[in-house]
Amino acid sequence: MKTLKLKEICTDIFAGAAIFDNDSLSRDYKNGGYRVIRLADIQNNEISFKDCLFYNTQDYKKNRYLLQNNDILISSRGTIFKVAIFYKEDTYKTIPSGFLTCIRLNPELNISVNYVAAYLRHKENSIIVGEKNIKKQIDKKPKIQLKLSDIYSIEIPIISNKVQKEIDKLSSKAINYLKKNIEKTREIGEIISAI
Numbered sequence: 001m002k003t004l005k006l007k008e009i010c011t012d013i014f015a016g017a018a019i020f021d022n023d024s025l026s027r028d029y030k031n032g033g034y035r036v037i038r039l040a041d042i043q044n045n046e047i048s049f050k051d052c053l054f055y056n057t058q059d060y061k062k063n064r065y066l067l068q069n070n071d072i073l074i075s076s077r078g079t080i081f082k083v084a085i086f087y088k089e090d091t092y093k094t095i096p097s098g099f100l101t102c103i104r105l106n107p108e109l110n111i112s113v114n115y116v117a118a119y120l121r122h123k124e125n126s127i128i129v130g131e132k133n134i135k136k137q138i139d140k141k142p143k144i145q146l147k148l149s150d151i152y153s154i155e156i157p158i159i160s161n162k163v164q165k166e167i168d169k170l171s172s173k174a175i176n177y178l179k180k181n182i183e184k185t186r187e188i189g190e191i192i193s194a195i
Helices: 059-063 113-122 124-128 148-152 161-193
Strands: 003-005 010-015 036-037 054-055 071-075 083-086 094-096 100-105 134-136 142-146 155-157
Touching: 010 148, 059 094, 071 113, 094 100, 100 113, 100 142, 100 148, 113 124, 113 161, 148 155
Parallel strands: 036 094
Antiparallel strands: 003 155, 010 100, 036 054, 071 083, 071 100, 134 142
């Protein structure tokens, strides 16, 4: 089966923005600045916007990190490998934190974003294990340390459009199921809170 390196099917791959001053992050800055996607904001392969923080500074240099619809975010640092697709649903300027890497597929190649995200999730161990990507900490928890060069060289098998469309359909069903499950869990919480 033909494979292509991730860098060959992307228009851009970049590390998230480094934001060092924690005082610059708050939920109160919704009217200005940038919404920041952090590792904690990715849950169950989805981005949860409810707890996102905002970077209060209008820094033109941060425009380099602006996310676009269908960008794939993967954790390049931390202890849990996460993959999610960013869907632009509002007007907030959104950037990934420095613990995430953005993968922007080349739309002209017609490769399914859902397929690439699912493949990355499926190949988690081979992506982060081995070689030099995981450092053992004193508490024995593995720490993910993916460099851009590691991500550029990930091999993606090129599968038929038919199979990619099937993955798109299944991904859509999974997302809808997850959203219904989250809604039911929220309703249960409201009932319990009212007791």
